[in-house]
Amino acid sequence: MRISGLERKSVSKYNKLFISLAVTANISLHAFQIPVWVTLISSVFIFWNILNIYYNISLPHPFVRNLFVILGCFFIYMHYETVMGLEAATAILVLISSIKLIDFSKYKDSMTAIYMCFMLLFFHLLNSQSIGSSIFFGIDILGIYLLIFSLHQSDRRKSIRNFYPAFKILLLAVPVWIFLFIVFPRFQTSTLQLTNKIAQRGFSNQVSPGQVTELTQSDEVVFRVHFNTKMESQNLYFRGNTLETTTGMFWSNQVKSFGLPTFKTSPGQQKVLGEYILEPNISPYIFSLENPLMLQMSADSYYQFSTGSIKLHSEPQTRIQYQVLSDLSAHLESKAKDLNVYLQKPKLSPKLNELVQKLNLQLKANSTTRTKIKLLLNYFTENKFQYTLTPSSLKYQNELEDFLLNKRTGFCEHFAASFGVLARALNIPSRVVVGFQGGTYNPYTDHWSVYTKDAHAWNEIWIAEENIWLRVDPTEFVAPERIQKGERQYEQSKMQSYFNSQKSEELNRKINQAIEMISYKWNSFLLNYDFNYQKRLLSFLGFAEHTYVELSIVLLTGFLFLYLIFKIYQNIPAAEKKPELKIYREFCASLEKLKIYRPQNEGPLDFQNRLLMQFPNSQTEIQEFFSNFINCRYKNSYTKNQIALLKQSTKNALKSIHSTPKRYSQQ
Amino acid sequence: MNFFKFKRYNRVFILPTKFGSIYLLMVFIMLIAGAAYNNNLVNLFAYFLASVAFICMFQTNDNLKSIEVKQVEMSSGFSDSTLKLVVNLYNSSKKPKFNIQAQFTDLINIEQLEMNQPLLSKSQTRVISIYESPKRGHYQIKEIKISTIYPLGLFYSWMYQTCDHDFYVYPKPNGTQKIPPPQFQYQNTSPNSKNNQMGEDFSEHRNFIKGDSPHHLNWKAFARGRGLLVKEFKTGASQFLLLSINDCKQDFTEEKLEQLSQWVEYCRRQDLSFALNLGDKKFSAQKGSQHIQKCLKALAQYKDQDSI
Numbered sequence: 001m002r003i004s005g006l007e008r009k010s011v012s013k014y015n016k017l018f019i020s021l022a023v024t025a026n027i028s029l030h031a032f033q034i035p036v037w038v039t040l041i042s043s044v045f046i047f048w049n050i051l052n053i054y055y056n057i058s059l060p061h062p063f064v065r066n067l068f069v070i071l072g073c074f075f076i077y078m079h080y081e082t083v084m085g086l087e088a089a090t091a092i093l094v095l096i097s098s099i100k101l102i103d104f105s106k107y108k109d110s111m112t113a114i115y116m117c118f119m120l121l122f123f124h125l126l127n128s129q130s131i132g133s134s135i136f137f138g139i140d141i142l143g144i145y146l147l148i149f150s151l152h153q154s155d156r157r158k159s160i161r162n163f164y165p166a167f168k169i170l171l172l173a174v175p176v177w178i179f180l181f182i183v184f185p186r187f188q189t190s191t192l193q194l195t196n197k198i199a200q201r202g203f204s205n206q207v208s209p210g211q212v213t214e215l216t217q218s219d220e221v222v223f224r225v226h227f228n229t230k231m232e233s234q235n236l237y238f239r240g241n242t243l244e245t246t247t248g249m250f251w252s253n254q255v256k257s258f259g260l261p262t263f264k265t266s267p268g269q270q271k272v273l274g275e276y277i278l279e280p281n282i283s284p285y286i287f288s289l290e291n292p293l294m295l296q297m298s299a300d301s302y303y304q305f306s307t308g309s310i311k312l313h314s315e316p317q318t319r320i321q322y323q324v325l326s327d328l329s330a331h332l333e334s335k336a337k338d339l340n341v342y343l344q345k346p347k348l349s350p351k352l353n354e355l356v357q358k359l360n361l362q363l364k365a366n367s368t369t370r371t372k373i374k375l376l377l378n379y380f381t382e383n384k385f386q387y388t389l390t391p392s393s394l395k396y397q398n399e400l401e402d403f404l405l406n407k408r409t410g411f412c413e414h415f416a417a418s419f420g421v422l423a424r425a426l427n428i429p430s431r432v433v434v435g436f437q438g439g440t441y442n443p444y445t446d447h448w449s450v451y452t453k454d455a456h457a458w459n460e461i462w463i464a465e466e467n468i469w470l471r472v473d474p475t476e477f478v479a480p481e482r483i484q485k486g487e488r489q490y491e492q493s494k495m496q497s498y499f500n501s502q503k504s505e506e507l508n509r510k511i512n513q514a515i516e517m518i519s520y521k522w523n524s525f526l527l528n529y530d531f532n533y534q535k536r537l538l539s540f541l542g543f544a545e546h547t548y549v550e551l552s553i554v555l556l557t558g559f560l561f562l563y564l565i566f567k568i569y570q571n572i573p574a575a576e577k578k579p580e581l582k583i584y585r586e587f588c589a590s591l592e593k594l595k596i597y598r599p600q601n602e603g604p605l606d607f608q609n610r611l612l613m614q615f616p617n618s619q620t621e622i623q624e625f626f627s628n629f630i631n632c633r634y635k636n637s638y639t640k641n642q643i644a645l646l647k648q649s650t651k652n653a654l655k656s657i658h659s660t661p662k663r664y665s666q667q
Numbered sequence: 668m669n670f671f672k673f674k675r676y677n678r679v680f681i682l683p684t685k686f687g688s689i690y691l692l693m694v695f696i697m698l699i700a701g702a703a704y705n706n707n708l709v710n711l712f713a714y715f716l717a718s719v720a721f722i723c724m725f726q727t728n729d730n731l732k733s734i735e736v737k738q739v740e741m742s743s744g745f746s747d748s749t750l751k752l753v754v755n756l757y758n759s760s761k762k763p764k765f766n767i768q769a770q771f772t773d774l775i776n777i778e779q780l781e782m783n784q785p786l787l788s789k790s791q792t793r794v795i796s797i798y799e800s801p802k803r804g805h806y807q808i809k810e811i812k813i814s815t816i817y818p819l820g821l822f823y824s825w826m827y828q829t830c831d832h833d834f835y836v837y838p839k840p841n842g843t844q845k846i847p848p849p850q851f852q853y854q855n856t857s858p859n860s861k862n863n864q865m866g867e868d869f870s871e872h873r874n875f876i877k878g879d880s881p882h883h884l885n886w887k888a889f890a891r892g893r894g895l896l897v898k899e900f901k902t903g904a905s906q907f908l909l910l911s912i913n914d915c916k917q918d919f920t921e922e923k924l925e926q927l928s929q930w931v932e933y934c935r936r937q938d939l940s941f942a943l944n945l946g947d948k949k950f951s952a953q954k955g956s957q958h959i960q961k962c963l964k965a966l967a968q969y970k971d972q973d974s975i
Contacts, residue, residue, distance in 0.1 A: 111686050122697055125708045148819050169722050176718035318705050529707055566725055600787035
């Protein structure tokens with residue numbers, strides 16, 4: 001559809017500058033994700049464009065521009081070895097957008113540059129779904145639409161009032177937007193992989209000294225969970241992987257014990273339902289409270305192990321929501337034939353063998369497993385083992401001995417690994433569990449946020465007398481505060497006491513909680529609104545078991561309804577808050593019945609003069625009305641009496657006008 | 668009948684513009700990407716774009732409603748120049764209207780001057796557009812196309828309104844032939860002529876007409892039995908140019924007309940009196956803008972007798 005003349009229309013300097021700013025802002029989103037040379041070339045072209053706008057520096061010949069485009073695309077292809085991937089496409093788009101900036105003197109070039117901003121924003125949102133990105137998205141989209149509106153505006157006066165129609169359009173679009181978000185059909189498609197854009201955090205199939213410590217360097221959220229009951233931090237042990245093979249300080253998971261776990265329940269059941277939102281990460285494990293009785297999730301498939309661990313087919317590339325019902329009072333069971341793997345003993349040094357013999361001597365012949373456990377824990381507490389956030393390195397290939405006999409300072413993985421080895425040395429089946437312990441509670445949203453810093457390792461010991469696996473956390477005995485507060489808060493409290501800034505601790509906590517609340521709401525509703533969530537919401541609204549056809553009908557009906565609302569809204573006259581203007585408007589409306597129209601730009605005095613010419617017999621009444629109106633309208637304040645007088649003079653004027661014929665017809 | 672030519676007057680039509688189509692394609696791509704990557708922010712983005720387009724559609728459509736064409740004026744001109752169309756639009760609604768264009772679709776539009784101010788409620792405004800001149804001739808404007816892409820250029824809305832206006836395209840002034848030499852003309856004046864100037868030289872007698880003044884009767888002739896005769900006098904000789912198509916030496920009719928057009932323009936510039944002879948149409952020697960207009964119109968409408 002040809003737009004006659006508009007395509008040849010030149011763009012003002014004002015609009016050129018703002019288009020440049022918009023393109024620059026959108027290009028900068030990708031500055032650190034594309035090759036450096038692309039960023040540099042784009043910067044050169046942006047700078048050149050600004051020089052052209054302000055100082056009329058001449059622009060490069062079209063041949064030069066085209067050459068840069070072709071060469072740029074070629075080198076991007078060489079860099080990525082493809083042009084079809086997201087990163088390559090982003091780099092090409094950034095390059096073309098910056099080159100386009102130096103050739104947008106006409107309307108169609110400007111619109112092309114603006115539409116490139118849309119695409120740049122789209123590519124950015126494919127990579128990032130944080131709240132920061134969303135806030136930028138809101139500001140950016142507002143700016144882009146105001147820019148498009150400015151290009152199509154006829155009024156050349158530079159005033160914010162000129163943009164009121166644009167704001168009105170955007171505001172009117174909001175209810176349609178919300179409606180589409182809720183009702184537009186979602187599909188259960190398998191997600192595509194976005195390479196290199198997931199969080200680089202999580203547990204692998206093994207743990208060794210330093211690996212858990214390394215995880216605690218990051219303060220990113222791993223998952224968030226909401227429980228149906230009040231929970232204490234010290235009870236929050238989120239199981240990840242279970243490790244059974246050891247060479248000392250080094251533990252790994254080599255045995256795949258597939259199958260549903262079995263539990264021994266206690267009389268006083270303590271079932272807790274948790275709703276989890278797991279962030280994308282490199283670990284394929286699902287984290288949940290211990291003893292998962294029931295799991296409900298939308299992921300394609302997962303494995304459950306008899307150890308209680310749950311693993312996905314592959315690492316989660318996108319956010320996953322799931323529910324787990326756990327029984328905190330239950331204990332895992334195992335068959336006797338499966339216990340052999342948990343008795344595998346590593347080769348111990350002579351000094352460690354001596355230690356084991358000493359410990360054995362302290363035990364009686366009929367000592368129970370629990371007694372033995374207590375003995376081992378006493379060894380940690382009596383020998384002043386210390387829990388430290390910055391464990392020092394241990395002797396190479398002799399880490400266990402160095403930790404147990406010399407250094408005696410370490411992180412949770414040291415305690416868990418060494419405790420597991422000692423337990424096996426005493427013929428007690430044991431294993432190491434890696435996961436998370438504790439978290440940060442947000443009272444505003446009643447959910448827990450578990451960070452990478454909360455990574456933890458603990459043990460499970462087989463109690464032969466009871467046929468159950470018992471959780472034993474040596475860290476709890478060495479540093480009970482760590483377990484009570486959770487690692488993150490424990491670290492923060494240490495930092496606070498070091499800097500002696502406890503007064504600001506409360507404020508910081510509240511700020512963090514507020515931020516966390518927004519993030520949680522953002523994740524739980526907005527970003528996780530998928531097929532299942534939509535199904536639940538529509539069921540709640542009365543559309544149970546909807547089909548796509550039914551949903552499409554709802555969509556169409558909704559659009560028709562919105563259309564009707566819009567038409568009604570358009571026909572509603574604006575409510576007049578000022579009484580004198582309301583009276584004046586009614587006066588003008590009454591005259592319209594006599595086909596006397598007052599143009600919007602005609603002032604009261606001009607209108608009065610026109611009426612006096614047409615209705616000379618009503619001169620007194622007309623003059624009285626306008627005099628009263630001007631007094632009310634243009635004075636700083638007026639009384640009720642003056643309004644009453646204005647009303648009366650309106651009636652008199654209208655009565656007089658309606659009763660006398662016009663002198664001549666008015667268009 | 669061409670679908671796009673089908674029209675109902677005063678009915679508003681709407682379609683996406685080129686950029687509107689690209690915009691809708693972008694929305695579609697984002698929806699696919701949002702579903703494929705399960706990315707709700709991309710979905711949100713796509714829905715917002717779609718919502719704005721939905722609202723824009725109504726705004727664009729609404730921008731043309733209650734617009735009336737009050738007056739159309741297309742200035743006549745020469746065939747190698749441009750023509751200016753001025754359309755007076757009236758807004759009978761309560762809301763202002765923005766960025767409206769008015770066009771005559773039968774001619775090639777060169778430039779569309781923008782409305783610098785909104786068209787306020789119950790107000791009029793002029794919308795000007797410039798066209799490439801067609802071939803010489805007499806043209807009629809039966810309808811005007813009013814269109815808009817306000818507010819965001821996503822949709823193109825248009826409607827047709829009837830009007831009745833005609834204009835002429837004159838042959839372009841072009842020719843190398845020298846203008847014919849001036850000729851002389853004597854003007855007779857009579858006592859009753861509207862021209863009050865009476866000449867001194869006797870020109871001729873004419874028969875008495877009831878109402879003539881008896882003072883101007885030739886009594887001597889009456890005494891001689893020649894009846895009642897009124898004397899007429901001449902003011903003196905006046906010069907004019909006789910522009911005749913037969914005097915044009917060009918081979919083709921169009922070139923002859925262009926030559927005549929050039930001579931007419933010359934006379935206009937020099938303020939000379941001229942007569943025009945187009946074979947079947949003749950215009951007596953006069954000067955002034957009205958005479959020039961009549962002659963140029965005749966040139967515009969000239970039909971070659973051989974080609975009829």
